[in-house]
Amino acid sequence: xxxxxxxxxxxxxxxxxxxxxxxxxxxxxxxxxxxxxxxxxxxxxxxxxxxxxxxxxxxxxxxxxxxxxxxxxxxxxxxxxxxxxxxxxxxxxxxxxxxxxxxxxxxxxxxxxxxxxxxxxxxxxxxxxxxxxxxxxxxxxxxxxxxxxxxxxxxxxxxxxxxxxxxxxxxxxxxxxxxxxxxxxxxxxxxxxxxxxxxxxxxxxxxxxxxxxxxxxxxxxxxxxxxxxxxxxxxxxxxxxxxxxxxxxxxxxxxxxxxxxxxxxxxxxxxxxxxxxxxxxxxxxxxxxxxxxxxxxxxxxxxxxxxxxxxxxxxxxxxx
Amino acid sequence: xxxxxxxxxxxxxxxxxxxxxxxxxxxxxxxxxxxxxxxxxxxxxxxxxxxxxxxxxxxxxxxxxxxxxxxxxxxxxxxxxxxxxxxxxxxxxxxxxxxxxxxxxxxxxxxxxxxxxxxxxxxxxxxxxxxxxxxxxxxxxxxxxxxxxxxxxxxxxxxxxxxxxxxxxxxxxxxxxxxxxxxxxxxxxxxxxxxxxxxxxxxxxxxxxxxxxxxxxxxxxxxxxxxxxxxxxxxxxxxxxxxxxxxxxxxxxxxxxxxxxxxxxxxxxxxxxxxxxxxxxxxxxxxxxxxxxxxxxxxxxxxxxxxxxxxxxxxxxxxx
Numbered sequence: 001x002x003x004x005x006x007x008x009x010x011x012x013x014x015x016x017x018x019x020x021x022x023x024x025x026x027x028x029x030x031x032x033x034x035x036x037x038x039x040x041x042x043x044x045x046x047x048x049x050x051x052x053x054x055x056x057x058x059x060x061x062x063x064x065x066x067x068x069x070x071x072x073x074x075x076x077x078x079x080x081x082x083x084x085x086x087x088x089x090x091x092x093x094x095x096x097x098x099x100x101x102x103x104x105x106x107x108x109x110x111x112x113x114x115x116x117x118x119x120x121x122x123x124x125x126x127x128x129x130x131x132x133x134x135x136x137x138x139x140x141x142x143x144x145x146x147x148x149x150x151x152x153x154x155x156x157x158x159x160x161x162x163x164x165x166x167x168x169x170x171x172x173x174x175x176x177x178x179x180x181x182x183x184x185x186x187x188x189x190x191x192x193x194x195x196x197x198x199x200x201x202x203x204x205x206x207x208x209x210x211x212x213x214x215x216x217x218x219x220x221x222x223x224x225x226x227x228x229x230x231x232x233x234x235x236x237x238x239x240x241x242x243x244x245x246x247x248x249x250x251x252x253x254x255x256x257x258x259x260x261x262x263x264x265x266x267x268x269x270x271x272x273x274x275x276x277x278x279x280x281x282x283x284x285x286x287x288x289x290x291x292x293x294x295x296x297x298x299x300x301x302x303x304x305x306x307x308x309x310x311x312x313x314x315x316x317x318x319x320x
Numbered sequence: 321x322x323x324x325x326x327x328x329x330x331x332x333x334x335x336x337x338x339x340x341x342x343x344x345x346x347x348x349x350x351x352x353x354x355x356x357x358x359x360x361x362x363x364x365x366x367x368x369x370x371x372x373x374x375x376x377x378x379x380x381x382x383x384x385x386x387x388x389x390x391x392x393x394x395x396x397x398x399x400x401x402x403x404x405x406x407x408x409x410x411x412x413x414x415x416x417x418x419x420x421x422x423x424x425x426x427x428x429x430x431x432x433x434x435x436x437x438x439x440x441x442x443x444x445x446x447x448x449x450x451x452x453x454x455x456x457x458x459x460x461x462x463x464x465x466x467x468x469x470x471x472x473x474x475x476x477x478x479x480x481x482x483x484x485x486x487x488x489x490x491x492x493x494x495x496x497x498x499x500x501x502x503x504x505x506x507x508x509x510x511x512x513x514x515x516x517x518x519x520x521x522x523x524x525x526x527x528x529x530x531x532x533x534x535x536x537x538x539x540x541x542x543x544x545x546x547x548x549x550x551x552x553x554x555x556x557x558x559x560x561x562x563x564x565x566x567x568x569x570x571x572x573x574x575x576x577x578x579x580x581x582x583x584x585x586x587x588x589x590x591x592x593x594x595x596x597x598x599x600x601x602x603x604x605x606x607x608x609x610x611x612x613x614x615x616x617x618x619x620x621x622x623x624x625x626x627x628x629x630x631x632x633x634x635x636x637x638x639x640x
Contacts, residue, residue, distance in 0.1 A: 109413060
């Protein structure tokens, strides 16, 4: 009630600030003197509101070249000047782009690498006064009982114990936060994919599915692969675990969604993890698809995310 | 005894294989059909022995440009053709260089990102038949009670509970492995730094120290910073934790040494984590040093690692 009254009475800038998603009373005391070290932007010297105040979508994916290509593609499909697909800020760790209403960035591999970026983008959007954008992870993953090339939209993230809790020691105390993705955002993405001609066939063909996503802090042992430098179990143990994960609703395994879901859920950020599968782990451990096949699946993931963005923006489908 | 007899009787190629450091019986059954997906090399199609069989040093650090610059510098100081400082294999996730006897690579940020690289480099060196190289992480870190610009050579890695155990769920079971760095390798690096004119003043000035390194899966909350997007504690809680860490022998905090120490210790790989501190966390959270100062400290870290490599190779000091 207090907040509603405040929203009605306050100036536009204050309204924007209230709609941002951070939870740290110390930031106000810093009075904008907060250098976002890993992305190289500073609210004290960069006009973040001018550049990022209109962000409605945040698109994050692992590798630098993949997200650079997605930025160029997004500029083309959203009718934004190609010059928008140039990185902003420091580029030694992440590459960040602003394409129309979309902030696009690489996040590296693994939950800790992603975590740094999430903290700094949340602060960036807070200082910029962005209004409740939707955050999407666009990842690659190993499928569990789904065909390669399927896009799994996560309902929740689970850890290597198959539990929905992202664990992090903070000041010597173990914390665990649930990793949940809102059904409304997940549903909106799947519904947009079904409604748009670019992606309707994928949905009809069962290539866009909802499911739990297991995130591991390791590509080899942590995901039950048999081909790491170190392996202390056998094929039967691995298959028993993967089948147990499948029975619990896990449809893919990767290395970020759990932390992403925990961070965004804790801050009330609308979010979804959309990951394409490159293999079915029930069939093997190695990625055997050709570069052409991998590029096609990556494009299909981009189709799903761009369908949602264009649907939200009310853009027409492409002409045939 | 069996191994000694085998070493005496077998062919050179077998001897080389026995000296490598992996622990996975499944690799033999793959008969070399093992695509190292994230670095883009394949023992079935690339002559790994010809390129990597002579590796004696593995130098790993977080960012791509920083390790590219180190590769160029190493080529210059080790008398290797500058063309060696060109990346090998795929470059979308890591950048890997071979400079004389040194394999140099970026590893991204965080333990999971580093873990992928460690598995694939261990397999790479196994297939190449490299003979027991020394692996070194060259990182940046926050100091705990040491002056900015100090190089901390880790004696062991500890987690956010200040315990020496790297935890990873494997097939739904929690595992914990000790993270220890051999005193002989740590001592050899510090002794070389003291003996070489390039680095003797650093050691004499207390800017090369041994200590425990805490690794967190987060730059903000996991390291007790007050300036993340999310913070549920205050200055006094933070300082109490950092002082407790210091009392337990922790001299710096970063995001990789714990997993690095656990992996290499488990496989019997000689290893050291050498990280330069960019600030003293007992004084603050933000990195305030100028780009010039940061470059100078990074160069000092390179001095320590190159002093060790040149000392091992018997190379003379540079002419004044």
